Amino acid sequence: MMLIVTGYMYVEPSSITEFVEDLQKLAITARQRDGNLSYDAAMDDPHAGRLLIAERWRDQAALTAHLHSSDTVAFVGRWGDAMRGEILKYDARRERGLMDE
Template identity: 30%
Template sequence: MTLIIAGTVRVPPQNLETFRPHMLAMLSASRAEDGCLEYSYAEDVAEPGLIRVFEAWRDQACLDAHFQTPHMATWRSHWLQFGVSDRRLFAYETATERAL
């Protein structure tokens, strides 16, 4: 089973450039974790400041370990400073995948 995390967060558009190094640090550290299959952020083309989140984890245990990492604590500590809000993430359990 693969665990997919998908959703959005908001960052005021004027804060995106100064927040970008923190996003890159989080991506790099998360992608290096055991069980991380995919970890991505993308700004919505039609809605500046809306960040689309997509993650894939080998299983729940790997995601649970991710939540306990020092880089996750550092990541969350920056949210207030940069105005991160409206976090809407959902977990999906998948049994199979196929190319389209």
Template identity: 30%
Template sequence: MIIINVLLKVKPEKREEFLVFVEDLVSKSRQDEGALFYDCLESLDTKNQFMIIENWRDQAAVDLHNETAHLKKFIVEIDQYLAADKELKKIAYPE
């Protein structure tokens, strides 16, 4: 299994637009082959700080996801919503 966490610090004035934007990514990514879990959650302690949490069956599933139109759109457009650089952490567990 592969776990990917992406920390996103969203500009307060872009919050509502971001929520609509990320919902599109989440709903489509949940349908991707090999997606075990995919969601975007907000910090309880820090307003406008979000974490995309992804669990994938294997690297092949991640590779397929990385080629989807919805992820490519996210990568191209996400920076307009962010107050800081995104932070990505990836953990791979042996099968």
């Protein structure tokens, strides 16, 4: 069952450029991981330090492997105290085109 991870990530606006650069490096690696279907972040409001996060993973095992990988752990270690997330995980059982019923 595919998992969708999405929501908002917040960092201090003064750190947003550095955070985005670091997150882009993590994204390059994450997209190459077995079971990653997509891994994206978009600036939503730079003045509030808010980014929109959207990830898709083949299954929980793939997501867990990503979350426990050394580069993800290091990223969280660097930014853990400076970031706050409102990110949730959703199960997707039936994927179809936007206009399909």
